[in-house]
Amino acid sequence: MATVSLRVGDLVWGKLGGYPPWPGKIVNPPKDLKKPRGKKCFFVKFFGTEDHAWIKVDQLKSYQLHKEEMVKITKGKRFQQAVDAVEEFIKSKVSVLTSLDDKNRHISSEDKRQNSSTAEISEHNTRKRGRPPKEEKDAFPEPSTVKRLITGPVAEYKWKSGSCSAIIQKLKTTAEEEAESTSIQAADSTATNGTVTPTDKRIGFLGLGLMGSGIVANLLKMGHTVTVWNRTGEKCDPFLQEGARLGRTPAEVVSTCDITLSCISDPKSAKDLVLGPSGVLQGIRPGKCYVDMSTVDPETATEISQVITSRGGRFLEAPVSGNRQLSENGMLVVLAAGDKALFDDCSSCFQAMGKKSFYLGEVGNASKMMLIVNMILGSFMASVAEGFTLAKIASQSQEVLLYILSQGPLASAFLDQKCQSILQGNFKPDFLLKHIQKDLRLAIAMGDAVNHSTPMAAAANEVFKKAKALDQSENDMSAVYLACNQ
Known part of the structure; x- marks a missing residue:
């Protein structure tokens, strides 16, 4: 799922069918090439090949934000060549901007004053018309506003230098200080960059x-x-x-x-x-x-x-x-x-x-926390299955429901994966249904042990028990949808 809004010129990772994510650039399509009907998509030119394709927006991710993750999960000589091509492209952009900066330094002081005066007049006139002053574009096709920066998990990614980096670093430092104020210790993996x-x-x-x-x-x-x-x-x-x-x-x-x-x-x-x-x-x-x-x-x-x-x-x-x-x-x-x-x-x-x-x-602390996490996961899955069942009974499109959910605060890879399983009727196990029911049962017992009721988890547990009775134990947890349809 795309975590930031995208535009022509952005470097991205594109996923097409069963192929691994591949680095590319969003470009304008040929004038005679029509955009596919349905979901929003972009025309992507892939690095390291002469391939290009329309890619749905939910199959695109920002190149810089997800570089470490993608390099971790995809290997091969051709893939590395494609990544190298992207890095060369980025370096060439930096080189062009550096040359422009050097050239600008040789402008005479008189020209600078004239340009400054013109800019001030232009800015003044533009503001009178209610338009904000234009900002200089970054060298990289990365988010240029705070609104776009904070759409993803800040601490998970490394950012390039500049004003954007300063904003992210400040947010990251604040998060780290809050984490250090507790007894919990967290360690990032470095496997993603090998x-x-x-x-x-x-x-x-x-x-x-x-x-x-x-x-x-x-x-x-x-x-x-x-x-x-x-x-x-x-x-x-x-x-x-x-x-x-x-x-x-x-x-x-x-x-x-x-x-x-x-x-x-x-x-x-x-x-x-x-x-x-x-x-x-x-x-x-x-x-x-x-x-x-x-x-x-x-x-x-x-x-x-x-x-x-x-x-x-x-x-x-x-x-x-x-x-x-x-x-x-x-x-x-x-x-x-x-x-x-x-x-x-x-x-x-x-x-x-x-x-x-x-x-x-x-x-004991890790077991407790894990059961709470899976209690939330199982309860959410049951609610999603119930919602898709109601949509069907109320004569509403389940496909449209998924699209609406994917555009709102619930958007996630988990939601998309499980809803696709429901829509396709394909419950190939990714997280066994019998295991999430077991975790719900253990979480409820943990609540009983501390005299705390867990009514939402209890309700979800009953639906998963019903799914087990329908011989869905060895299928994915999304097969709970079948119990909701009974």
Whole structure:
């Protein structure tokens, strides 16, 4: 989804069909070329090729704002050549402006005074007609007003020098000062620009489901030494071909690795992995480290922590916020709590798999925060499904509803993805429905434990339970729409 308004001349990332995002420039189309009907789109000329195409506005992103993200998720010689072409184009613009500045410095003082007088008269006359004075255009096709600058998350991007940079830096500094006033510590990932230095520690990973598979792929891509295990052994094969080692049991992985991470589906499975036959606990000895990335209740996290540390091991809970696609793209958010030194030791791993990691203090805090995040996510998904159902029953276009939502405050990649699943009737799993229902259930129980009611989550939970009864457990969470139609 485009985060800033775009115009002719802007450098962008354009997404066309199933192809990866590619750098390009918005240009005026040939006069005899008609614009497609439907969604707003721009004519884009792509760098590194002679290709051009009409691209829908929701498939365009600002080049400078999203450069690090796109370079992270797309590789290849042709792609790098295209990026190099963009950078050369930007440098040529800077060179032209520098030459103009040098030329202007040689204008005689008399000419300057004449130009100044003319400018003052022109400005005076223009203001009398109610028009604001024109500002000098920036060298880059980037946002030139504060309104456009603040449409995206400020702290996520690096800005070029100039007045825009000063505004952003001031906002970023304020945000950092507010964050530092709490006990929470956050760390940005550097994986997006390819600067991750892999730890020399041996990493183990248990569980190769939707999330775990993407995590391991990125750990390997960033140069980590990884030993894998999965209950269904054939899921390990693709990673072995990429250089991973195979562990026969969880205990063997833990005993042969310095830090072992796991990503399992639910509290029972998480405990069985640790306490069961040939489980994690059997491989723990003083100094061995275990990081549980499963989304579980705080009581389960605490129980696992206690048994690990009782054997002299070190423990960190680190559930991740995201879905299959974000996992594959290395854009997860890691919520961690427990052994702070272990959190630091896992720095390169977290950078490889995510865009940001948070250290939240003592064990249990990360589980609590993760359940709250997913409670909001699940409740929102249920509301969206209910809204699309009502639109259908009230004879309103669901496509128009999505377009309206995409232009307002709810606009997000999540909204667009889930609504497209509903419109297409394609519920290929990105975040399993049974998992979000589990998280809603655990969040409600957490509320009960502190005598706090969660009526919205409770209502959403009932709709997801109904969807499970319709055999949608293994489908994406957006399949809750089918329950709303019953």
